[in-house]
Amino acid sequence: MNGIIKKNKDKSSEIIMPASHEPESSRSLRLESTGAVFENSRSDNHFYRIRCEGITKVYPGVVANDQVSLAIQPGEIHALLGENGAGKSTLMKILYGVTQPDSGHIWFDGQPQPLKSPAHARRLGIGMVFQHFSLFETLTVVENIALSMDKREAGSLKDLARRIEEISSHYGMPIDPHRHVHSLSTGERQRVEIIRCLVQDISLLILDEPTSVLTPQEVSSLFATLRKLAAEGCSLLFISHKLQEVKALCDRATVLRHGKIAGTCDPKTTSTEDMASMMVGSQTTLGQRYSFSSNKVEDKRLAVQGLTEAALGDFGTALQDIHFSVKPGEILGIAGVAGNGQKELIQLLSGERLATSPDFITLDDQAIGKLTPGKRRRLGMAVVPEERLGRGAVPDMSLSENGLLTGFLQNLVSRGFLRQRRIHGFANDVISNFRVKAHGNLADAKSLSGGNLQKFIIGREILQNPKLLICASPTWGVDVGAANLIHQSLIDLRDKGTAIVVLSEDLDELFQVSDRIGALCHGKLSPVKPVTETSINEVGQWMAGVFTNPESEASEQAYALPRGVEPEMEQNIQEKEFTP
Ligand SMILES: Nc1ncnc2c1ncn2[C@@H]1O[C@H](COP(=O)(O)OP(=O)(O)OP(=O)(O)O)[C@@H](O)[C@H]1O
Numbered sequence: 001m002n003g004i005i006k007k008n009k010d011k012s013s014e015i016i017m018p019a020s021h022e023p024e025s026s027r028s029l030r031l032e033s034t035g036a037v038f039e040n041s042r043s044d045n046h047f048y049r050i051r052c053e054g055i056t057k058v059y060p061g062v063v064a065n066d067q068v069s070l071a072i073q074p075g076e077i078h079a080l081l082g083e084n085g086a087g088k089s090t091l092m093k094i095l096y097g098v099t100q101p102d103s104g105h106i107w108f109d110g111q112p113q114p115l116k117s118p119a120h121a122r123r124l125g126i127g128m129v130f131q132h133f134s135l136f137e138t139l140t141v142v143e144n145i146a147l148s149m150d151k152r153e154a155g156s157l158k159d160l161a162r163r164i165e166e167i168s169s170h171y172g173m174p175i176d177p178h179r180h181v182h183s184l185s186t187g188e189r190q191r192v193e194i195i196r197c198l199v200q201d202i203s204l205l206i207l208d209e210p211t212s213v214l215t216p217q218e219v220s221s222l223f224a225t226l227r228k229l230a231a232e233g234c235s236l237l238f239i240s241h242k243l244q245e246v247k248a249l250c251d252r253a254t255v256l257r258h259g260k261i262a263g264t265c266d267p268k269t270t271s272t273e274d275m276a277s278m279m280v281g282s283q284t285t286l287g288q289r290y291s292f293s294s295n296k297v298e299d300k301r302l303a304v305q306g307l308t309e310a311a312l313g314d315f316g317t318a319l320q321d322i323h324f325s326v327k328p329g330e331i332l333g334i335a336g337v338a339g340n341g342q343k344e345l346i347q348l349l350s351g352e353r354l355a356t357s358p359d360f361i362t363l364d365d366q367a368i369g370k371l372t373p374g375k376r377r378r379l380g381m382a383v384v385p386e387e388r389l390g391r392g393a394v395p396d397m398s399l400s401e402n403g404l405l406t407g408f409l410q411n412l413v414s415r416g417f418l419r420q421r422r423i424h425g426f427a428n429d430v431i432s433n434f435r436v437k438a439h440g441n442l443a444d445a446k447s448l449s450g451g452n453l454q455k456f457i458i459g460r461e462i463l464q465n466p467k468l469l470i471c472a473s474p475t476w477g478v479d480v481g482a483a484n485l486i487h488q489s490l491i492d493l494r495d496k497g498t499a500i501v502v503l504s505e506d507l508d509e510l511f512q513v514s515d516r517i518g519a520l521c522h523g524k525l526s527p528v529k530p531v532t533e534t535s536i537n538e539v540g541q542w543m544a545g546v547f548t549n550p551e552s553e554a555s556e557q558a559y560a561l562p563r564g565v566e567p568e569m570e571q572n573i574q575e576k577e578f579t580p
Helices: 088-095 118-124 140-145 157-170 186-198 216-231 245-248 273-280 340-352 373-378 401-405 422-433 450-463 481-496 507-513 536-544 567-572
Strands: 005-007 013-016 029-031 037-039 050-059 062-072 077-084 104-106 127-130 204-207 233-239 252-255 260-265 302-309 317-328 329-335 361-363 381-384 468-472 499-503 516-521
Touching: 013 088, 050 088, 062 077, 062 088, 062 233, 077 088, 077 245, 077 273, 088 204, 088 233, 104 340, 118 127, 118 204, 127 186, 127 481, 127 499, 140 186, 157 186, 186 216, 204 216, 216 233, 216 245, 216 340, 245 273, 273 481, 302 340, 317 329, 317 340, 317 499, 317 507, 329 481, 329 507, 329 536, 340 381, 340 468, 340 499, 373 381, 381 450, 401 422, 401 450, 401 499, 450 468, 450 516, 468 481, 481 499, 481 507, 499 507, 507 536, 516 536
Parallel strands: 077 233, 077 252, 127 204, 204 233, 329 499, 329 516, 381 468, 468 499
Antiparallel strands: 005 013, 029 037, 050 062, 050 104, 252 260, 302 317, 302 361
């Protein structure tokens, strides 16, 4: 830690900061919208680990941050809330030195600090875990961490690996420092990102939507880590769209709306509905269960029969004897801890990887297991992959070009010529129907906020009216209002007769939209049941591998810990505790 808190033996803390160098003019600050007053007198300022005032950042066509002020105390867990595009990531990047504000002031541990670069921020003791991980796939965990450190600070790889093991066991984030990143699940990659911050001496950790890719068990474990860090005096700035988690974890929350501060609140005493309303500026309904499918036909749109595929690479997951089917007008939810075969299943369903037998997968009774992705799309399949930047969209291409990449069958190409007006029109339709906040259809995909890009990708697939939609983590990083919109769009698509497979680690989401549900564990699929005949707890047990493989003749219990679930998390599953 940066030394401003002195821990006494009786576990009390003392502040030993030097006096602030803050200008007289900023002694107190009133937030116009809320009337909240930060007591910023010279003597009080050193209570803040970080404080910013009047931060403004303008991008072409949008004021991402407009006179934003924020203050966080040592050991405080502070949430930053707001709709997609509200300006949260921009503020985070400014506080981590990635982006320079157009105006405004920042104080760190009481000293004025124009944060010039991430290296400068790290030297001060600021760490950041981004929404999109920045790890080199072909390097090991320890090599990745060494790359982000000063050579002298990192020491030898052997020493660094030992430190990683110590930190990972101290904070309950088990990881093998010698594993290659490409073989890690999403949850494990996130651990690497956090450990990468913790190997350096940090006193402020910024986390941009850290739970959006985690299972309930991983969230519990992450929260235990974060609480431990806070108890040791590290301040945390936590961006999330999951308001229940904010209530469970955070001491205070600041809400951004259209780049401005909309207010601050104590999440423990403010309802999730009230927080959502502060974010969107109107009443919002949260977490409702949507209607069930009314389709009674028995036809199978998609049938997966005995799908068995070897693992690719040392850490891939083999798929074992997977059977399921989806009818037209039905949503099948597949739960699972990341790294238990979801990636492989999506690749095999989409055609990114070809099956060893064409009959393993049929679409309207046609064997498609060996068809390429393009041929499957021509048969009416659409896919929303898990990774939105890289697989779902090309970062440097415009939204129009990204629309064309999968929407080429929507009359966007004629005799080999691109129909520019239609291409732009298609992108505009996605933007308006899915309320994507973007600077027009020519904006690069990479300029969109994470949630807005997710809305664009899912909207692009839904507007193609596919016969079959394979959809991974549909609302990853999406705000509550947009999540409602996406869920309703999936239901509407289903009601038009589309068969939909949703793979998600978010059990609440799966129970909201699915008609039937199953879970993947170690490449095996649990029983698939109507959601009315199962419970979150039972599905949680399936995720932990507690199920009898319905197709297995031996009918033995497929019990083993799934990838990414540690013994203590597994105990939570057994004890049916899912609240973080
Ligand atoms: N590099 C950039 N170039 C152009 N516009 C940008 C850039 N970065 C962000 N913006 C715009 O600034 C606004 C705020 O974006 P930001 O990523 O901060 O939002 P956010 O609140 O983090 O959203 P989300 O919850 O979706 O991640 C958005 O309108 C976004 O399109």
